[in-house]
Structure formats: C-alpha cells, structure tokens
Amino acid sequence: MAENFKMVAKTLFGMEDLLAEELRNLGASAIEIGVRNVSFEGDTGFMYKANLCCRTAIKILKPITGFNVFKEEDLYKKIYAIPWENYMNSKGSLAVDATVFSKYFTHSQYIALKTKDAIVDRFRDKEGVRPDVDLDHPTLRINVHIDRNICTISLDSSGQSLHKRGYKVANTLAPINxxxxxxxxxxxxxxxxxxxxxxxxxxxxxxxxxxxxxxxxPANLNKDEFGFETWPDFDVDLxxxxxxxxxxxxxxxxxxxxxxxxxxxxxxxxxxxxxxxxxxxxxxxxxxxxxxxxxxxxxxxxxxxxxxxxxxxxxxxxxxxxxxxxxxxxxxxxxxxxxxxxxxxxxxxxxxxxxxxxxxxxxxxxxxxxxxxxxxxxxxxxxxx
CATH class of the missing domain: 3.40.50.150 (Vaccinia Virus protein VP39)
Structure with a gap:
C-alpha cells in the first residue's frame, strides 16, 4: 500500500475553505486550513490527482525537511546536507522560490540565491558537475519557506502555477486569474x-x-506539464x-x-x-x-x-x-x-x-x-x- 505523506496546497486569500472542501471531496486526510494554504495528507497518486483536479490550488508542495535557522551560514550548511541527488540529476536544471516571514532573513530573492548556491555546490563537490538554473522549465522546482526561525524545504509538484491551465492562448487587457x-x-x-x-x-x-x-x-486537464513529471520517481502509469x-x-x-x-x-x-x-x-x-x-x-x-x-x-x-x-x-x-x-x-x-x-x-x-x-x-x- 502506498505511503501517505504531508503536502501543502497554496491558494489565494479567501479561497482556503473552498480548497479544503475540494481536497476533502478528492479523498485527502488530516486537512488543516491556514492562511492562503491548506495542509493535508495523501499518497503519490493523490498528489497527481490534486494537481489535476483542484480548481482553487495554485501549488501543491511536498515538504521534504524542516529545520531551525538563524543565520545565512546555517541555511547554507543545512541545505547543502540534503541528498539532492535523490531528487534530481546533476545534468538537470533547478529553480528556487522563497517566501520569508522572519526578522533574521528579510530578502526572499537572496534566500533563493543562497539555496541555489548550496545545491549546486553539493553537486559540484560530489560529482564534479553542477546543474543549470532554469527559471521557466526546470527539472526540479524547490520551495523555501521561512517563518521566523523555522525553515521548510519542499518540492514543488505543480511546476508552473496551477492557475496557468493551458487554455489561455490569447491574452486580453486585465485578464482575471x-x-x-x-x-x-x-x-x-x-x-x-x-x-x-x-x-x-x-x-x-x-x-x-x-x-x-x-x-x-478536471481543472488542469489542458496543462502541458506538471512539476512531478520530471522527478526521478514519476510513475507515468499511475x-x-x-x-x-x-x-x-x-x-x-x-x-x-x-x-x-x-x-x-x-x-x-x-x-x-x-x-x-x-x-x-x-x-x-x-x-x-x-x-x-x-x-x-x-x-x-x-x-x-x-x-x-x-x-x-x-x-x-x-x-x-x-x-x-x-x-x-x-x-x-x-x-x-x-x-x-x-x-x-x-x-x-x-x-x-x-x-x-x-x-x-x-x-x-x-x-x-x-x-x-x-x-x-x-x-x-x-x-x-
């Protein structure tokens, strides 16, 4: 039987209850409503289903680790220690998104840059090759969330934001999300x-x-590709x-x-x-x-x-x-x-x-x-x- 794990679905302000109801109807467990997010549990197949079917989710994140962090050196060392070779190939590409609510760290782009440095340095030190950065179509998109001194590192299973359904081929002035x-x-x-x-x-x-x-x-039936499709463990049959x-x-x-x-x-x-x-x-x-x-x-x-x-x-x-x-x-x-x-x-x-x-x-x-x-x-x- 497939093992359940925690996930976090990000959404827009005011849509949290709707998203929780969607996840409940799809079969999620351990649902908890936050601000602009809903956490829940499910297996790999459910992660695929949530990305495909949720109308009010922007991202489905899969947390892989969390730790306390108070300064840049701690952040670098702890991200460097993560076995990134389990999640991507050194010949692949990566992108890092960061969200920061902390007195210790105030610049999200800088945190994203330090995270990227730690990951590529690990690959270079261990394999002699460093992966590229690709902000548009990376092999692996990584999310860093720092709340005060608690840092959570997640894999972004959605790739491009789920509001980009794939059918918007002609843009108008002031389109609605x-x-x-x-x-x-x-x-x-x-x-x-x-x-x-x-x-x-x-x-x-x-x-x-x-x-x-x-x-x-399904909301995202027309989407070209989800983030999880480039992961090493992607199960196309599932x-x-x-x-x-x-x-x-x-x-x-x-x-x-x-x-x-x-x-x-x-x-x-x-x-x-x-x-x-x-x-x-x-x-x-x-x-x-x-x-x-x-x-x-x-x-x-x-x-x-x-x-x-x-x-x-x-x-x-x-x-x-x-x-x-x-x-x-x-x-x-x-x-x-x-x-x-x-x-x-x-x-x-x-x-x-x-x-x-x-x-x-x-x-x-x-x-x-x-x-x-x-x-x-x-x-x-x-x-x-």
Whole structure:
C-alpha cells in the first residue's frame, strides 16, 4: 500500500475553505486550513490527482525537511546536507522560490540565491558537475519557506502555477486569474444547475471555468506539464490511471453558458481560448453591450462578472458605468443571482442595489469585494411569499 505523506496546497486569500472542501471531496486526510494554504495528507497518486483536479490550488508542495535557522551560514550548511541527488540529476536544471516571514532573513530573492548556491555546490563537490538554473522549465522546482526561525524545504509538484491551465492562448487587457475565477463561481454555489452568464466576458476565463465546473472536467486537464513529471520517481502509469478515473467523472450539462462583450477583439480572443480548452460546445459568445441586453427566458439565471475597476482599464464616467450595471440588472434581469468583483469600493455605491453578501478577495494585489445582488421577479417580499 502506498505511503501517505504531508503536502501543502497554496491558494489565494479567501479561497482556503473552498480548497479544503475540494481536497476533502478528492479523498485527502488530516486537512488543516491556514492562511492562503491548506495542509493535508495523501499518497503519490493523490498528489497527481490534486494537481489535476483542484480548481482553487495554485501549488501543491511536498515538504521534504524542516529545520531551525538563524543565520545565512546555517541555511547554507543545512541545505547543502540534503541528498539532492535523490531528487534530481546533476545534468538537470533547478529553480528556487522563497517566501520569508522572519526578522533574521528579510530578502526572499537572496534566500533563493543562497539555496541555489548550496545545491549546486553539493553537486559540484560530489560529482564534479553542477546543474543549470532554469527559471521557466526546470527539472526540479524547490520551495523555501521561512517563518521566523523555522525553515521548510519542499518540492514543488505543480511546476508552473496551477492557475496557468493551458487554455489561455490569447491574452486580453486585465485578464482575471483562472483560480480566482473558479473560486468566485464556487463561492456563488453555482455548479451547473441553471443558465449562466458573464456579461463582460473579456478573454472568456469566467465562462471557461464555469463550463469545466458544470461538466466536472478536471481543472488542469489542458496543462502541458506538471512539476512531478520530471522527478526521478514519476510513475507515468499511475498518473494515466488517475487521469482516466477523473475523465470518467465528467458529466453532461443541460443548461446554457453565455458570454457577452461589446469589444469584438476581446470576443475573438475569448473564442480562441475557449476553443483551446475544447469547451466551444458548452459556451455561446455574443457581441453584445450588457447595458442594452435583457434576460431572454423566465427561468433562474446566475450572473458572474468582472467589470472594469478604472485601474488597468479606464472608464470615462465610473459613476455612470456602475449605475448602469444596477439599472440593467434591476430592469432587465428578474429572477437572477448576480455576482461581481471589483476593487473600486467607491464605485460600488453607485450600483444602487443593496448587496446581500460581500466577500473580501484579492484580484492580484488589488483588495476587492465579491458582491451578490439578488434580483427578484416583482418585490422581494412577494418573491419570498
């Protein structure tokens, strides 16, 4: 029987509960929620599955050792002592990411450099050959985490961040992170039970993530390569078994997913991205100004969107723009749950609707609010009755 080991899944702020639930549903044990991370236990096959299937994970790390450290010399010596030849070949390449929360160490890039020096010096001293550094496609990606005086060294099983799903072939201005988009949809409670609309779809990220959620398609099915695929102990047969099992859980979807955008260039890019994700049969894209649109059918609808904040995309009259959002929802979208994310907290006041829920999230470095508006058919009181 395969042996379980501890892993740490990194995520975005506010997504920790969602990620813990995903891991629980996949079969993880010993789940503990942290800040922007969830620790858990599983075997090698589960590590493969978590990378393939988790929608709200950015990285799946496999800790290999931990130690106390107070100065640079200690760090160098203890990293040098790790048997790195068990994890990579001297002819391979490496990259080091470091995160530091300590009064003893204040510069993460310097810690990454010292770690790299210790590893390549060990190979040179023992084998006469030093591995290369490759920041983009290394054979082994290493994570160093220092919290006060406790240093944890982990192998990064994901490689490139898991938000890079592999379907984003055409970029638009101010695209939303795929993990953030998936997490937002999961927070709404929508899982394919009714029609779905992104009325300002840009490059199509939200509708793509919605289609994968509705059909239970593994989040990272289109990813070119995971970090663990270049490890010496990678079991390709086990991975293919895990992938086949996940593919058998894909389900049918019987509602509509639509995306609007008034910019034809953005819409064309969205079409390219959705085609690259093999999701074109589930998503309809329309050249449409949301403010001139109306709900087509008298049945429940979920709306999730990421309007401009007047940050990276300028808006001439931000008050009017956000006022139009509220007016369009109120007049033309009865019996709808509408959710939107924005970092422009002042502009939210001009929507003119009372949000029934506000969730603090970050879009990149921008502190944002993900807000819910419940649009009833008739009055709220009549709808409840």
């Amino acid at each position: 795929e993990v953030l988009a998936a997490g937002m949809i999961l927070k709404t409670g929508w899982s394919g039970q009714c029609d779905f609309l992104d009325p300002m779809c840009g490059g199509g990220t939200i509708v793509a993530e919605a289609a994968m959620i509705a059909c239970n398609i 991975y293919e078994t895990i992938e086949d099992a996940a593919l058998k859980k894909i389900r049918e979807f019987h509602f509509k997913i639509r995306g609007f955008d008034r910019d034809r260039i953005s819409l064309k890019k969205a079409q390219e991205n959705i085609a690259a994700a093999n999701l074109s049969e589930f998503i309809t894209l329309e050249h449409q100004d949301f403010f001139e649109s109306a709900k087509l059918e008298e049945k429940p609808l979920f709306i999730v969107f990421n309007p401009p904040y007047d940050e990276r995309i300028a808006i001439d009259d931000i008050e009017q723009f956000y006022g139009n959002i509220g007016n369009t929802l109120k007049r033309n979208y009865a019996d709808t749950q509408a959710w939107m994310i924005t970092s422009n907290l002042e502009a939210l006041k001009y929507v003119g609707l009372r949000p029934s829920r506000k969730v603090k999230l970050f879009n990149g470095k921008l502190e944002s609010r993900f807000v819910k508006y419940e649009i009833y058919a008739g009055s709220k009181k009549a709808s409840k009755q």
